[in-house]
Amino acid sequence: MQNYVFVIDQNKEPLNPITPKRARELLTKQKAAVFRMYPVRYPENAKCRN
Known part of the structure; x- marks a missing residue:
């Protein structure tokens, strides 16, 4: 699985x-x-599963 970087444009789209x-x-x-x-x-109030 390859990593990816999320990109936004100048209008934050x-x-x-x-x-x-x-x-x-x-x-x-x-x-x-x-x-x-x-x-x-x-x-902040979300519970994480172990």
Whole structure:
């Protein structure tokens, strides 16, 4: 299973996920910026299963 990076456009609309390699290239060329390191948020009162 390959990892993917979630991408949003300038209007904060979701785009197709891209590979980490492509994301690094965009960051290096300053064509992209990090919006959030951890996109998944869980409610504080949610119970986790072990």
